[in-house]
Amino acid sequence: MRRVTLHPLNGRRAASTALIVCGALLLIGSATSVARGAIARDAARARWVEIEAERAVAGARVSTGGARWSEARGTPVARVTVPRLGLDEVVVEGVGDEELRAGPGHMIGSALPGDSGTSVISAHRDRHFHALGGIALGDTVVTESASGTVVWTVSRIRVVPADDSALEARTTPTLMLTTCWPIRYVGPAPDRLIVEAMPTR
Amino acid sequence: MHSLGRAALAAMMIVGAGTAKAQITTVVASPPRKTEPAQQAAAQQRERVVQDSVARVAMTGMKEWVDSASAALAIRPDTVPTAADTALGTPRTATAPAPKSDSASTRTAERSSEFRDGARAPDTATPIPTIGLAGALLILIGVAMKRRERTARVRARR
Secondary structure: OOOOOOOHHHHHHHHHHHHHHHHHHHHHHHHHHHHHHHHHHHHHHHHHHHHHHHHHHHHHHOOOOOOOOOOOOOOEEEEEEEHHHOEEEEEEEOOOHHHHHHOOEEOOOOOOOOOOOEEEEEOOOOOOOHHHHHOOOOOEEEEEEOOEEEEEEEEEEEEEEOOOOOEOOOOOOEEEEEEEEOOOOOOOOOEEEEEEEEEOO | OHHHHHHHHHHHHHHHHHHHHHHHHHHHOOOOOOOOHHHHHHHHHHHHHHHHHHHHHHOOOHHHHHHHHHHHHHHOOOOOOOOOOOOOOHHHHHOOOOOOOOOHHHHHHHHHOOOOOOEOOOOOOOOHHHHHHHHHHHHHHHHHHHHHHHHHHHHHHO
């Protein structure tokens, strides 16, 4: 009768194979998430172009107001650009996982950029708001929404703990861009970067 | 070889930590217990008593209550007082603060839902970069282990 013995080297081979397979699965998972985000971002941009076209047509037909914009979650509601940083993103409604995958999210219940009150726009630090780490006081931010195009000037930059009640409701138009802080950090970032801007004109 | 094994174990623990955390959160939720009708009645009675005492505390600020109650009625003109409306029941809708709950779902919703004065910044933390980094680390360790194993196999043949 033939006796089968497990050589120690075979065990090591199995362990190394298992590690490589696990690592590959994790990499594939994260790559899939990034790819889905890129697809959702492209879809949001395409939808934004359509909405702008619809608005232009409606604006030509009716002198007062334009097309009524949808406020459903995931629908593009604004566009935010920071020319100095090369940041140009389409903002979607909502700040859930799905919305933040597609682009910066407009916090439901806050004002649209340009309306009276606080407008909160948030995004992931490793994707859409990665450039926000280089923002400085006095930088120009431009927003386009149903309320029109508004040019903002960064007036305050602060870093607060993640559980800090940092968002204030105001009566005057205020733009708050938020993301995780530090920008380069492995693991769940403990703080939040909050950039406040006031309308320039 | 031992050091590589330890590194692999450490990497697996780091990667598994996030997943295990989520699993524990879901596992901890206890199933609803079956209660006898008599126990249910007793629990309802206790709850009623607690509600009454809370409502009594809310009525200490009578001026605020009257103001807010009138404001609430002004907002909802369709609201018609009925015999069922009691002095204890009305202020709950008018002035009583939102009931606080420590449940995980409530905390999650509070963390990243709708805007209000004093709200937290939305939860923009994402584990994707960490997961990707952990995956790359595991692959590197696995490849290094495979190389060592090949070297050891060649030596064993000699």
